[in-house]
Amino acid sequence: GENVEQHPSTLSVQEGDSAVIKCTYSDSASNYFPWYKQELGKGPQLIIDIRSNVGEKKDQRIAVTLNKTAKHFSLHITETQPEDSAVYFCAASKGSYKLIFGSGTRLLVRP
Amino acid sequence: IAGITQAPTSQILAAGRRMTLRCTQDMRHNAMYWYRQDLGLGLRLIHYSNTAGTTGKGEVPDGYSVSRANTDDFPLTLASAVPSQTSVYFCASSEQGGYNTGELFFGEGSRLTVL
Numbered sequence: 382g383e384n385v386e387q388h389p390s391t392l393s394v395q396e397g398d399s400a401v402i403k404c405t406y407s408d409s410a411s412n413y414f415p416w417y418k419q420e421l422g423k424g425p426q427l428i429i430d431i432r433s434n435v436g437e438k439k440d441q442r443i444a445v446t447l448n449k450t451a452k453h454f455s456l457h458i459t460e461t462q463p464e465d466s467a468v469y470f471c472a473a474s475k476g477s478y479k480l481i482f483g484s485g486t487r488l489l490v491r492p
Numbered sequence: 493i494a495g496i497t498q499a500p501t502s503q504i505l506a507a508g509r510r511m512t513l514r515c516t517q518d519m520r521h522n523a524m525y526w527y528r529q530d531l532g533l534g535l536r537l538i539h540y541s542n543t544a545g546t547t548g549k550g551e552v553p554d555g556y557s558v559s560r561a562n563t564d565d566f567p568l569t570l571a572s573a574v575p576s577q578t579s580v581y582f583c584a585s586s587e588q589g590g591y592n593t594g595e596l597f598f599g600e601g602s603r604l605t606v607l
Contacts, residue, residue, distance in 0.1 A: 387534070415595070424496070424582050424598030425535070470534055479550065480596070482527075482534040 383408040385473050387483030394461050395491050402486045404471035405453040411473040414447060414454045415480070419468045428469075429456070461490045494518045496599035498583050504605045505573050513568045513602045515583030523589030524566040525550075525596065526558060528579040535582065541566055542589030573606045580604075 384407040394400050406414075412433035417425035431438045431445045431454065438445050442461075447454040454473075458465055471483040499514045517524065526538040527550075537550030541560040555577060557569045566585075570577055580603050584596040 385534075390532075417596075422600070424584070424600050425596075426598070427595045430595070472535075479537060479540075481551075482536070484532055484534040 383411060383473055383475070383479075383481040385471060385481050385483045387471050387486055389486060390484065391487045391489070393489045393491060396461060396463060398461055400456075400458045400461055400465070400488055400490075402456045402469055402471070402488070403453060404455070404473075404483050405451075406473040406481075407452070408473070408475065409449075409452060410475045413474045413480075414445070415472050416445060416456050417470045417472065417482075419470065419485075421467075425470060458488075461488075463490050463492050466490045495597055496583055496585060498581075498599035498602050500602060501600070502603045504607065505570075507574055507606055508572050511570045511573055511604070513570075513581055513583075513604070515566045515568070515599060516564050517566075517583075517585045517597075518564065519585060519587075519597065520563060521585035521587050521597070522563070523586045524560065525584040525586075526556070526566070526568045527582045527584065527598075528552065529582060529601070530579050538568065538581075540589070570604075573604075575606045578604060578606045 387404045415430035418428045419425040442459045444457040469486045472480040474480045497516045525540045527535040539558040541547045544563045580601045583599045
């Protein structure tokens with residue numbers, strides 16, 4: 382079955398700097414790759430997603446890139462702000478309900 | 493705005509006891525899910541339901557059961573709790589199930605400790 386690995390497990394950046402979180406997946410048939418943000422004491426919330434027919438997608442300060450050949454995808458956050466501090470999860474699925482999540486990255490943005 | 497409501501928010505339970513975690517959604521979503529979240533392991537799917545009256549097994553279904561009698565409710569039952577079921581449990585829903593599920597909407601979680 383699908384396996385998703387996420388790195389790093391923790392990331393600390395200075396406010397205003399960029400943050401990059403990387404994920405690799407094992408099943409080449411996977412075609413849907415969402416990113417979720419989880420704030421302390423809350424449930425995860427979708428922030429951006431990408432499908433396998435697209436190489437990059439942007440939404441303001443957030444972007445996701447997908448390399449199908451290498452089977453990895455990344456989340457890029459530019460001009461980080463303290464409110465970006467949270468745990469971020471990547472996930473992958475073959476367009477089905479069975480999303481497989483990565484183990485999470487705790488991002489700390491230092492003021 | 494309610495979305496997904498989970499209860500209880502926190503519970504301490506003796507091993508061997510039966511426990512039901514409740515989940516209700518008011519978005520009229522077809523699909524619902526139960527995940528458990530453990531440190532270093534991310535979120536793992538326990539059971540899902542693509543539509544009322546149907547359920548299916550996820551990655552880690554053993555020791556858990558679910559039912560989906562109607563669109564809004566999706567309770568998760570631990571028949572005889574064990575310490576390894578200590579975790580934070582999240583209920584989620586999506587507009588559609590099956591192929592092209594799209595965005596999941598999560599509740600705020602139920603923290604369960606089994607002693």
